[in-house]
Amino acid sequence: MSQGAACPKVYIYMCPVCGVDAVSTTPAHLVASVLDTLEISCPFNHYRAVTAKGDTTHKFRCKWRGKLGSLSDHLIGCPAYPVKCPKCHVEVGRHQLGQHLKSMCPEREVACPHCQTLCLVKNAQKHLTQCQEYSVPCPNDCGEKIRRKHLDAHQDTCPKRKVSCPLPFCNTEVVKSDLSQHLSLDMMHYHLAQLGGYFASKADMYNIIEAAREENSLLRRDVQALTERDEAREREITSLREMVAALTQSVAELKGQR
Structure with a gap:
């Protein structure tokens, strides 16, 4: 190779001889035979992968040192060589891929610790x-924690659930544990007021029912009158039909006498 032959570009940060960035600059004074014998470190001895969002992920370190000519063979199996996770596409070191898939990848499946259902770790909170x-927690704030599937059944026994007052004239809903207090003598004035309203509403209802009955009676009389009128008309129609039949017969007899 001539003196002006180009130094092949390799994946290292700087030329180990002259210190020039070998990725962007080609040292013209080195020949390939010399470069192949250079002692170098793995280019991934200080390397951080960066995601598409610009976040720096795990730091990989490879302690390999060897000849530049052996670098390509080394990179084939380099444990720190960056590879993309097949699920989340984040770059990780080759030796870390298994651990990443097992415990770090947001797209990995995990079993819910409560129901053992498999779901993506990123969806675990959902x-x-x-x-x-x-x-x-019980929605009635009774202080208990209940499995979601038992919430409906818990409502039947929860001391903080709302129940209706058993008195027929009281429409109040109270907490189950406060029902005894609600029915105590201390609430007598309240219930007497409720009772007065109850009877007042009953009286109003009675008046409404009586008015409806009277209206119904009037409607019955109207229906009866209409029925009698229809029957009278039906009798008239029957009489007219008989007259038409008699006239028809008379006409036929007259025609027969001619």
Whole structure:
């Protein structure tokens, strides 16, 4: 190779002889035979992968040192050589890919610790909002945590659930644990007021029912009158039909006498 032969570009940060950046500059004073014998370190002895978002991920270090001519063979199996995760596409060192897929990749599947359903780790929090085995606080603030699938059944026994007052004239809803207090003598004036309103509403209802009955009676009389009128008209129609039949017969007899 002549003195002006180009130094082949290799994936190192700087020329180990002259210190010039070998990726962007080709040292003209080195020949290939000399370069192949140079002692170099793996270009990934100080390397950080950067994601598409610009975030720096894990630091990889490779302690390999050897001849420049052996670099290509080394890179084939270099444990720190950056490879992309097949699921999340983040660059990690080749030796870290297995651990990344197992415990770091956001696209890996994990089992819910409550129901054992498999879901992507990035969706784990969303799954907890629907997981039927996940314990959630009682919506009535009774202090208990109940599995989501048992919430409906808990409402039947929860001391903080709302129940209707058993008195027929009281429409109040109270917390179950406060029902005894609601029915105590201390609430008598309240219930007497409710009772007065109840009877007033009953009286109003009675008046409404009586008015409806009277209106119904009037409608019945109207229906009866219409029925009688229809029957009278039906009798008139029958009489007219008989007259038409008699006239028709008379006409036929007259025609027969001619």
